Amino acid sequence: MKNGMKKTAAVVMAAMLMGTGAVVPAAEDMGIFSQTAIVAEAASVGKVTGLKSKTLSNSEIQLNWSKVKGASGYTVYMRKNGKYNKLGDCKGTSYTVKKLPNATRENFKVRAYKTVKGKKVYGEYSANWNTATNPQACKGLKKISANxxxxxLSWTKIGCTNYRVFxxxxxxxxxVGKTAGTSYTVKNLKAESEYKFKIRACKTDDKNANH
Known part of the structure; x- marks a missing residue:
């Protein structure tokens, strides 16, 4: 209500000044169209699309997305306790999230912003993107029996979806096999022969992609 009265007064003042021959301030200087300009700028900020990720390690995930025309920068968010919390801002179309727990599922969103009169005006959030960090390396691999x-084989339990046997x-x-447990029997081997094995932990995210 107050803003509306101020704008009306400004218009009346401008009309009165024009009749006296005095210099009339620009509408922007009197604050008539400032808010309208910001709204227009906000409407011009496009929605972020093409959000993808690359799991770099058991504690880092790199996010990438398509460039939004006219954007001054981007803000990255991660879901925690049911809410999307701000992680940080960046100028480019890539952001690396660090210091994450190993073998954990994470969910992200990104939105573009434009800086107008020193303030950020935002476009829409991108569609959410979920992924996961890698598990840590398996430990304690040993042979517990043979015929x-x-x-x-057996190994030490760690946080993951399953284990792959190589x-x-x-x-x-x-x-040569996979299991959700911490032991696996490799069969169809030859007697009196030497074999070498490795175990690799795997984390499956919400898109059924394996890390």
Missing amino acids: SDSIK QLKNGEWKE
Whole structure:
């Protein structure tokens, strides 16, 4: 109500001054169209699209998205306790989130902003994007039993979705099985032969992508 009265008074003042031959201040200087200009600028900030991610390690995720025309920068958000909390701002179309827990699912959004008269006006949030960090390296791998055609392996439990078992074959590591537990029996082996194995933890995110 007060703003409306101020604008009306400014218009009346301008009309009175024009009749006296005095210099009439610009409408912007009297604050008539300042708020309208900011609203127009805000409407011109496009929605962020193309949000994707790349898991860099067990504690870092890199986000990337498409450039929004005319944007001054971008603000990145991560969901926590049911809310999207601000992580930070950036000028480009890439942002690396650091110091995350290993083997954890995370969810992100990004929105573009334009700086108008020293203030940020925002476009719409992007669609949300979920992914996960990598698990830590497996530890404690050992043979717990063996017979003429199989070897049973075990290892230390860590946070992950499942474990992948790899066997060295002809100079290359080949996946030979997976399990949600901490032991696995490799079968169809030859007696009196030497074999080498590795275990790799895997985290599956909400898109069923494996990390």
